[in-house]
Amino acid sequence: MNSKEAAEMFGLTTDTVRYYERVGVIPPIERDKNGYRIYTTRDLNWIYLAKSLRHAGVSIESLIEFATLAQLGGEVQKAQKQILQDQLQEIDEKLAEMTKTRELLRYKIDTYDEHIAKFKSGEVTAENIEELWKINYKN
Template sequence: MTISEVSKKFNISKDTLRYYERIGLIPHVGRNKSKIRDYREEDCNWIEFIKCMRNAGLPIDVLIDYVRLFMQGDDTIEARKNLLIEQRKYLIERIEVMKKTLERLDYKISVYEKIVVEKERSLRRDSLYIK
């Protein structure tokens, strides 16, 4: 696949794809005879993984470490697992903070909804007196 096709498929800019390649998040993207990037399924799997992890809030440097460890082979399986476990802990903490934020937003919205209902009641009462 070309960089344009991959960009569309994953909704990631071409610049971002080039950046990910440059910093080692997408290891060894091949080139065709014309020296144009030729993304294989394995490359797309890395992109999908990176996008998922970034959406979960994992920092770029953690992902770089993960890919570096992966490229070193099976001797790093435990280190990779521990890295992911640590990131999972951070994600759980973030989810809890977000749940509390959502509860706060829901509360604030309900307060505004009560205000609107009261205003409407007041307007109805006032309109009865105008007649």
């Protein structure tokens, strides 16, 4: 598979795939006798992993560290696994925060008309307005 096909497969540009290789996010790609990159299943897995982790907010630096360890060989599995575990923890924390924000938005949408009506009627004022940070949004 060539660069264009590999990039299209994952909805990336060829420039992005080549950038990933140049900075070390993915290991170097083998080339044919004419110097054209030839992507193997292993290479495609690296591209998919890099794309997925980048979309989840994983830093380029963490991806470079992970890919660099893979190229060192030897006993690097523990270090690689730790990088993955650290990234998973960060994503879990982001998901928890996003879930809380989603619940707040859902609450605001679900109660919007009611709140507006209470403000207009004077039932809710600046002095007796709810404290959003104290509300459990889950129903």
